[in-house]
Amino acid sequence: MLELSALGIEYGTLVMFAMLLGMLLTGMPLAFVTLFVALFFALGWFGPMAVPLITSRVYSFVSSFVFVSVPMFVLMAAILDRSGIARDLFDAMRLIGGRLRGGVAVQTIFVAVILAAMSGIIGGEIVLLGLIALPQMLRLGYDRNLAIGVVCAGGALGTMVPPSIVLIIYGLTANVSIGELFTSAFLPGLMLAGFYVAYVLIRSYLNPSMAPIPEEDEGSYRERLKLLKGLVLPVMVVIFVLGSIYGGIASVTEASAVGVAGVILSTAIRGELNLELIKGAVLQTLSTCGMIVWIGIGASALVGVFNLMGGINFVSALITGISDNPTIVLLFMMLILFVLGMFLDWVGIALLTMPIFVPIIVELGYDPVWFGVLFCMNMQVSFLSPPFGPAAFYLKSVAPPEISLGDIFKSLMPFIALQILAVAILIAFPGITGR
Numbered sequence: 001m002l003e004l005s006a007l008g009i010e011y012g013t014l015v016m017f018a019m020l021l022g023m024l025l026t027g028m029p030l031a032f033v034t035l036f037v038a039l040f041f042a043l044g045w046f047g048p049m050a051v052p053l054i055t056s057r058v059y060s061f062v063s064s065f066v067f068v069s070v071p072m073f074v075l076m077a078a079i080l081d082r083s084g085i086a087r088d089l090f091d092a093m094r095l096i097g098g099r100l101r102g103g104v105a106v107q108t109i110f111v112a113v114i115l116a117a118m119s120g121i122i123g124g125e126i127v128l129l130g131l132i133a134l135p136q137m138l139r140l141g142y143d144r145n146l147a148i149g150v151v152c153a154g155g156a157l158g159t160m161v162p163p164s165i166v167l168i169i170y171g172l173t174a175n176v177s178i179g180e181l182f183t184s185a186f187l188p189g190l191m192l193a194g195f196y197v198a199y200v201l202i203r204s205y206l207n208p209s210m211a212p213i214p215e216e217d218e219g220s221y222r223e224r225l226k227l228l229k230g231l232v233l234p235v236m237v238v239i240f241v242l243g244s245i246y247g248g249i250a251s252v253t254e255a256s257a258v259g260v261a262g263v264i265l266s267t268a269i270r271g272e273l274n275l276e277l278i279k280g281a282v283l284q285t286l287s288t289c290g291m292i293v294w295i296g297i298g299a300s301a302l303v304g305v306f307n308l309m310g311g312i313n314f315v316s317a318l319i320t321g322i323s324d325n326p327t328i329v330l331l332f333m334m335l336i337l338f339v340l341g342m343f344l345d346w347v348g349i350a351l352l353t354m355p356i357f358v359p360i361i362v363e364l365g366y367d368p369v370w371f372g373v374l375f376c377m378n379m380q381v382s383f384l385s386p387p388f389g390p391a392a393f394y395l396k397s398v399a400p401p402e403i404s405l406g407d408i409f410k411s412l413m414p415f416i417a418l419q420i421l422a423v424a425i426l427i428a429f430p431g432i433t434g435r
Contacts, residue, residue, distance in 0.1 A: 009314045016041060016306065024261040025227065030348045031291075034298030038305045043362050045309055057304035058297045064143040064172055065253060067222075071289045072256030073163050078281035078288075081124040083267045085234050086115060090132045102204030102211035104140060105150045106197050107259035108133040110152030112194050116161035117238045118263070126155030126394040134399065143210035144403070146203060152391040152408065153196055153415035156383040159346075160376050162242060163259075166346055169292070170372045173354040177369070178252045179245050185373045188426060192380065195418045233269060237262030290349050300350030312356050319360060328363040333357055334378055334423065341382025343391075350375070351381070373433045374426050381419045384412045 007015060023033040042050040061067075080086060081315060093107040100106060105290050108129060129151045137147035159166045162182035165286035204211035241259040244250040251259065267273045306312060322332050340349050354375070361371045383391045394410040401407070426432060 011242070011308050012041070012045070012309060013306075013311055013314060016311075024343075028192050029294075030345055031294035031298040032141060034295075034302040034337070034348070034352070038301035040300065040421065041309065042301075042305045045305070050305070050308065053308065054301045054304060057300045061172070061296050062293060063298040066172060066178055066251075068251045069178075070165060070168055071258035071285050072253070072260050072293060073165060073168075074288045075281060075285045076256070076259050077124050077259075078235075078284040079263050079267055079277070080115065080118055081284070082129060082277045082280055083270065083272045085266065085270070086111070086128045087132055087232075089114060090129075090140055092191060100201075101208060101213055102200045104133070104137050105142065105146060105200045105204075105211060108150050108262065109154045109157075109193055109196050109200070112157050113161060113190070114235070114238070116158040117131070117163075117242065118173045118234065119129065119180065123390070123394050125158050126152060126391055129155050130395045130398040134395075138400070141212045143203075143207075144407070146200065146210055148395065148399075148411035149404065149415045150196065150200060151382060152395050152412055153418075154193075155394070156380055156391050157189060157193055159380050159383060160185055160192055162186055162245070163191070163252070163256065164348070164376060165292075166376050166379055167372065169296075169347060169350050170354060171374055172330065172373060173350055174358040175367050176372060179248070180369050181372050182242070182245055182252070184369050185376060187434065188373055188422065188432055190316075191425070191432065192377070192422045195422060196415065199414065199418060224375065228342075233266040234263065237266060295347045296351055299348055303352060303355045307355070312359075313377075315356050316360050320363075326366070329360070329364060330366070330427065333360075334374070337378045338381060338385075341379060342385050345390075356415065367430070370426075370430050370433050372384070377419065377423050377426055381416055381423070384416050384419070 019034060019037050019040070023036070024030065038054060039051070042054055089106070090111050092103075093111050110131060111133070112125060115128065130298070134147055134151050137150070138144065159165060162185055164182075164185065167181045167185055168178055170176075171181050175352065200211070221364060237259060239261065241255045244255045244258065245252055286324045303312075319332060320329055323329055337349065337353065340353070344352075358371065359370050361368055383389055386392070389409065391410070392412065395408055396403070396405050
């Protein structure tokens with residue numbers, strides 16, 4: 001039998017980290033890497049008797065009642081992806097853009113916020129906006145970098161705007177109220193969207209060639225008013241889902257089920273509901289939730305074993321030993337999350353780091369709900385940052401062939417700067433979250 005415990009927690013942590021990094025570099029999925037490393041250290045450090053502890057950790061993660069809301073919100077997003085609601089919403093929102101310079105980009109950000117409030121999933125939003133908004137902006141002569149940045153950054157708002165799946169997973173991991181997280185994240189999400197709108201308008205008016213004003217005609221105005229009528233029901237679904245959570249009428253899980261029923265009803269009334277749509281949406285939900293559950297199982301097992309080894313106390317002492325100033329410790333955590341976000345999926349980051357970070361945050365006297373919003377804002381950056389920012393890859397899958405991955409990442413730099421500014425403002429003014 002292996003005697004890994006002879007290494008001590010310092011070298012044990014180093015070996016664990018090296019194994020994780022080495023296996024991830026081979027291209028193995030994060031879920032299987034974490035599960036393998038957890039099993040390897042459980043057997044090597046404690047012996048076979050520790051294996052049942054892994055299963056109990058995994059069971060406590062997947063048996064949480066709130067976790068039921070994740071597939072519900074994913075199913076909402078999948079149905080919206082396949083219906084014409086997003087396209088009609090984009091066309092109708094031209095009423096807001098109108099003759100405004102940069103109006104189509106502004107309208108894209110408005111649509112992104114509404115879609116985020118309907119689903120909480122970023123992949124589908126970026127693909128939808130990449131198919132609907134990007135070609136239109138390029139056709140109208142918008143600066144290519146501006147158009148690409150707006151679609152990617154706007155589509156990633158699903159991370160911040162409730163009902164965000166990131167907030168739900170954080171709430172489960174940190175054991176804080178998801179309803180409170182939703183309430184606290186609403187204003188910061190709108191603030192970030194406001195930064196994007198301000199950036200677009202400032203750039204457009206400083207350099208008018210970046211965003212030409214589109215031609216307008218009377219007929220299209222009437223058509224859009226007609227489209228708005230068809231969007232009343234889907235928007236009402238969002239209001240009822242979020243309103244019932246904020247008002248304390250329904251739990252997050254109950255509201256998610258109502259949301260699915262509302263979106264199915266909306267799609268049926270619009271005449272778009274069919275067996276093929278439902279089948280595709282259900283398969284997409286199974287695929288997405290399967291990924292989240294497997295990463296959750298692996299990360300929960302690894303954190304459980306690491307905790308038994310005394311690793312969480314060791315890492316906590318290392319982090320808090322950096323400075324006596326709580327702000328310096330907080331900024332160091334943000335830096336760790338930022339670097340991890342360049343290489344790992346947000347689910348893995350949340351499940352691997354939050355069991356270590358949240359107790360430190362509470363000990364330092366910070367609010368864990370506020371930290372959850374800060375974590376989500378940090379993950380916004382991870383969705384856009386090279387080399388593995390998923391937003392860029394989602395857009396690349398539907399962008400014109402002449403737009404390279406390098407072009408997309410280059411276009412995202414100003415928006416990453418705005419996201420970092422938003423993180424700094426949240427740290428400096430925690431009252432924005434209402435905490």
